[in-house]
Every structure is written in C-alpha cells, then in structure tokens.
Amino acid sequence: MKYQIPRQRKAFPRKAFTLIELLVVIAIIGVLVALLVPAVQKIRDAANRTSCANNLKQIGLGLYSFHDAKKYFPGNHRPAALIAARERWFTKILPFIEQANMYKVYDQTQNWDSATNLPVTSTPLQLAQCPSTPNPTRLDFDEANGFSNLIVAVTDYAGVYGLHPTFLSANGITQPNPAGVLTKVDGQHISVSDITDGTSNTIFLVESAGRPYVYQNGVIINQNVFADQILGGGWARPASDIWIIGFADKAGTIPGGSYVINASNGLDAQATYPLVVPTGAPLGTDGSGQIYSFHSGGANVLFADGSVHFVDQEIAVGTLAALITRAGGETVTPGSF
Secondary structure: OOOOOOOOOOOOOOOOOOHHHHHHHHHHHHHHHHHHHHHHHHHHHHHHHHHHHHHHHHHHHHHHHHHHHHOOEOOOEOOOOOOOOOEOHHHHOHHHOOOHHHHHHOOOOOOOOOOOOHHHHOOOOHHHOOOOOOOOOOEEEOHHHOOOOEEEEEOOEEEEEEEOHHHHHHOOOOOOOOEOOOOOOOOOOEOHHHOOOOHHHOEEEEEEOOOOOOEEOOEEOOOOOOOOOEOOOEOOOHHHOEEEOOEOOOOOOOEOOOEOOOOEOEOEOOOOOOEOOOOOOOOEOOOOEOOEOOOOOEEEEEEOOOOEEEEEOOOOHHHHHHHHOOOOOOOOOOOOO
C-alpha cells in the first residue's frame, strides 16, 4: 500500500474582538447608559409629579364634596387647651375620599393622638403623600408630649393659614387682610363666597414634603429627627398646616424672606415646643413647615377652584403673596404663575 501524506487543513482566522474593539464597545455602552439613566429618571420624575397632582385633585374633590354637604370648607379644631380634642380638616373629609370606614371608628370627642384614635391616625394614606418624597413609612411626633415618640402617619400636603407677619415685614408688603382659605380661628367657617379674590386666583393647599425631617435644597440636614425636626407633618394633626414665612437665603436657613418655594421644608424646631422663632411673631403651637417639594423647579399647588398648578419656585414674591390671600383685593396677572 502506498503511503499518503495527510492533507493539512486550511487555517482560518478566529472570529473574536481585539482588546481595542472590546474597549470601544464598553465605552459605547457606557455612553448609552449615561444617556439613558437621566432620561429614565426624568420620565420617573414626571410620572411622580403627575401622581402628586392627582393626589391634590382627589383631596380637592373631597373638600368640595364636604362643602356641598356642609356649605363651608372643613377647618381645624384647635381649642386653646392642648388636652382638649384637636382635629385636622383632613380627618373630616375621610368619608369623601373613600375612607368612610376609618372615619366611622374615629372618635371626635378625643384628641387625634388618643389611644382610641391612634389606630386610625397612624395608618398611612397614599393619597396624603407625594411619591417623590423619600421614606414614605416615616412618622410624625406629638410635640405636646415631648420629642420622644413618632406615632402618627405623615402627609406631604398642607393648608395655608395665610401670610405670616415675618414674611410681610421681610418683603415690605402691606396687607391688612393676609388670611388664606384655611382659617386660623377655631370654629370659623369659610365658604366659596368668602374667597372674594376668586377661587382660581387663591391657593388652598401646597406641598410641604418630607416632614418632620428637615430638608434644605433637596438635602436632609440630619437623619436624627429627634434633634432636628419640623413642627407638624402628620395627616391628622392640625399643626401640619402652615403660615407662609419664606427665607432670606436660598439655603433655607434664615426665616423671613422672598425664597418661598423649595428653599427648605420648614423652620427647624430643634426639639423646642412651643416654637419661639421667628422672633417678633412666634409660631407657638403652629406648624413650622413651608412650601417644599421633591420635584425639580417648583411645587404642586391646589387652588380653591379645585385645579392643580405647578408653581415655579422663582415666582415673584408679590404674585405668590397675592395668590395666598383669599380676600386681599390684589390683582394677579394671568399666566404669572
């Protein structure tokens, strides 16, 4: 048999990335991810802002349903004696926001923090919270019994009593009738007819998010809420409603000024109750929250006509002041907010 030399197989180059090609691909993927993440975040933020606005719309419907039944808007019950029953307007609209079962077991003859009412008031309500706000399971204090217990579920929305004297003096505004829609006078009833500036030109509720933790320009100043905190934040607490004070600086550290939206979510109580700042017009047992959101560039606001607007944080201070008062007689230019 004749011996045959085996044929050599033809060599083919292996198909694979070179190191340079691999690095280029990784770089391209990194660039795409860098472009995609902000886009996804922007979409998420827009969705949260819309959801927050829908919360306010539903609360507005509850307020108007109460008004239709009672012929006035719900107010806070805040008797002078802290031991007496205190009740926030939000509790009164529970039957009108599909929470009738909670309202049925709420005892209006007792305070919101009583053993009878805490099973209700410690229950988180999705409608009362903005989805952009961190830590949705946080709780609020009952400062009347000291800064030792967090007991009540929170809200990111606040009614506005009006323009605080510190705000007026700091901004050189003279307004003989600085009251907002939510009355500070216990037992006083405000109806649509009392909003003589026009319901479409008058703010009812604002975002005051993140309470009782203190935030300044989107940053929490202390994770230890027992040391630094905002007075108010519980959805059942009358102290969760606010006066407009503003800040003299964008950092939100000096009370009284033209920086009203998103500088800080309120004045730091530093475990002091009643609150003695700002000087000249103490807040006392009132809430120390301010207009604040975790949305970029502004905050959602519910107007007295039931509409919700996103108000720019750079709004002219005079325009905002005019929108807060219910019967101040100011003229608001269309499209100015």
